[in-house]
Amino acid sequence: MENQEQQRRRETHAPERNPNPCPLYRKCGGCQLQNMSYQRQLHWKQELVERLLGRFHRVNPIIGMEHPYHYRNKVQAAFALDRRKQIVSGVYQASTHRVVPVESCMIEDETADRIVGTIRKLMKDFKMEPYNEDTGRGLVRHVLVKRGFVSGQVMVVMVTVSPILPAKNNFVKALRKAHPEITTILQNVNNRATSMVLGESEKVLYGPGYIEESLCGCVFRISAKSFYQINPVQTEVLYNKAIELAGFTGKETVVDAYCGTGTIGLIAAKRGAGHVTGVELNQDAVRDAISNAKRNGIKNVYFYNADAGEFLSAMADEGETVDVVLMDPPRAGSDEQFLTSLAGLAPKKIVYISCNPETLQRDLQFLVRAGYHVQEIQPVDMFPHTNHVETVVLLSKGEIDSKKVRVEFSLEDMDMSGFQKGATYEQIKAYVLEHTGLKVSSLYISQIKRKCGLDVGQNYNLSKKEDAKVPQCPPEKEAAIMEALKHFQMI
Ligand SMILES: C[S@@+](CC[C@H](N)C(=O)[O-])C[C@H]1O[C@@H](n2cnc3c(N)ncnc32)[C@H](O)[C@@H]1O
Numbered sequence: 001m002e003n004q005e006q007q008r009r010r011e012t013h014a015p016e017r018n019p020n021p022c023p024l025y026r027k028c029g030g031c032q033l034q035n036m037s038y039q040r041q042l043h044w045k046q047e048l049v050e051r052l053l054g055r056f057h058r059v060n061p062i063i064g065m066e067h068p069y070h071y072r073n074k075v076q077a078a079f080a081l082d083r084r085k086q087i088v089s090g091v092y093q094a095s096t097h098r099v100v101p102v103e104s105c106m107i108e109d110e111t112a113d114r115i116v117g118t119i120r121k122l123m124k125d126f127k128m129e130p131y132n133e134d135t136g137r138g139l140v141r142h143v144l145v146k147r148g149f150v151s152g153q154v155m156v157v158m159v160t161v162s163p164i165l166p167a168k169n170n171f172v173k174a175l176r177k178a179h180p181e182i183t184t185i186l187q188n189v190n191n192r193a194t195s196m197v198l199g200e201s202e203k204v205l206y207g208p209g210y211i212e213e214s215l216c217g218c219v220f221r222i223s224a225k226s227f228y229q230i231n232p233v234q235t236e237v238l239y240n241k242a243i244e245l246a247g248f249t250g251k252e253t254v255v256d257a258y259c260g261t262g263t264i265g266l267i268a269a270k271r272g273a274g275h276v277t278g279v280e281l282n283q284d285a286v287r288d289a290i291s292n293a294k295r296n297g298i299k300n301v302y303f304y305n306a307d308a309g310e311f312l313s314a315m316a317d318e319g320e321t322v323d324v325v326l327m328d329p330p331r332a333g334s335d336e337q338f339l340t341s342l343a344g345l346a347p348k349k350i351v352y353i354s355c356n357p358e359t360l361q362r363d364l365q366f367l368v369r370a371g372y373h374v375q376e377i378q379p380v381d382m383f384p385h386t387n388h389v390e391t392v393v394l395l396s397k398g399e400i401d402s403k404k405v406r407v408e409f410s411l412e413d414m415d416m417s418g419f420q421k422g423a424t425y426e427q428i429k430a431y432v433l434e435h436t437g438l439k440v441s442s443l444y445i446s447q448i449k450r451k452c453g454l455d456v457g458q459n460y461n462l463s464k465k466e467d468a469k470v471p472q473c474p475p476e477k478e479a480a481i482m483e484a485l486k487h488f489q490m491i
Pocket residue numbers: 227228229257258259260261262263264279280281282285306307308309328329330331457
């Protein structure tokens with residue numbers, strides 16, 4: 001087998017240029033590395049991860065794709081009228097409202113691209129105009145297509161600015177006739193001035209309103225709004241690696257933080273984790289996660305709709321113990337409350353999956369200072385031709401005991417600029433204790449911060465039973481916390 005040095009040598013001598021780059025590469029801006037050969041791209045990503053994370057541990061050779069094309073299972077098309085008043089569909093040119101017309105894309109699913117092409121023609125037949133953000137005229141903002149690569153199921157979402165879709169039954173009929181592979185069609189209404197594709201309200205026009213897909217031996221429900229990894233082939237590679245790193249023996253209590261539709265947690269629950277608790281902010285994704293658990297007959301798992309930081313903080317306050325934390329935060333990485341509580345909970349292992357090595361570097365620095373050792377770093381190329389790279393990292397607890405970490409762990413010499421402004425939860429607790437003798441929990445602090453309009457995330461809901469109440473901060477503690485917030489000039 002090729003070792004790291006041999007791979008490095010091969011990639012260093014790999015052809016620099018892609019002989020057949022996408023003709024839209026410069027205009028579209030989606031595939032920043034299209035001008036490089038694929039081997040060269042992998043080398044570029046390896047170097048990036050080594051530069052950012054190499055000081056924590058040796059970085060394993062990146063796992064690339066055998067066929068790095070048409071891997072995107074989700075396609076979002078924007079619509080506009082060109083100079084000849086013809087409907088075009090494609091992507092927005094970076095930082096503009098100009099749509100770059102795309103007939104077929106080298107990384108998008110080909111079936112999805114064909115469906116978008118058909119919709120473009122049907123829009124003309126059904127007199128549906130593309131929405132123009134500058135004039136406020138028109139109807140169709142976007143079309144979103146999701147396809148299950150294994151199941152073959154296809155979802156189409158028509159995103160419109162108004163709830164009225166003319167001749168919708170005939171439109172749905174015509175679309176299904178052209179593409180019998182479509183299993184569900186929805187209309188999503190987005191009438192806000194926003195760069196977000198989907199709006200709040202949603203109507204099912206055909207089928208169940210979701211698709212199902214198989215991954216690592218489990219079946220997952222995917223709804224229009226919930227997050228699902230966009231490269232199913234590499235997702236299997238990534239998750240298999242994450243489960244291998246966690247090294248479950250059948251007894252571990254596990255938290256799957258930022259769990260989305262529950263994918264990693266459910267696979268873990270099926271592959272040797274003793275009990276899994278998933279936590280996720282997006283309500284739709286949690287709903288999907290719960291039905292995914294039922295669909296797969298997995299019983300050793302609970303899902304909660306909550307901010308992951310607040311949830312972990314409350315777990316730490318309640319003295320709960322956790323053996324392994326699997327975490328997969330968004331690009332911004334984790335936040336200070338989450339990491340502080342994670343250090344306090346002191347799981348034996350942390351498996352951190354990240355799509356942004358820069359925020360990963362910041363968060364690893366935090367965890368290393370809290371007494372964790374980085375044991376393995378594995379980059380996986382989930383997004384060929386783009387400058388994004390996914391990385392999975394195993395951290396384990398060193399010799400330092402968790403109580404000591406809680407007392408000695410100082411944030412003062414760290415660059416905290418990536419985290420929230422103002423005092424940390426620990427600083428607020430210490431201030432309140434010193435000035436009033438009262439002990440306050442992170443939960444109470446977050447309640448008062450929210451009352452004062454400070455940023456703490458949303459959707460706090462830690463109850464294990466549906467009707468259980470979240471404890472509310474008593475007035476004397478509220479006054480003490482307010483005093484601390486004033487002292488730290490946060491209000
Ligand atoms: C990179 S995705 C990972 C999802 C899931 N692990 C998967 O692979 O499908 C990040 C997820 O974190 C969720 N999220 C973002 N901020 C959060 C927060 N403060 N607390 C909990 N979940 C959050 C997002 O809704 C999204 O589902």
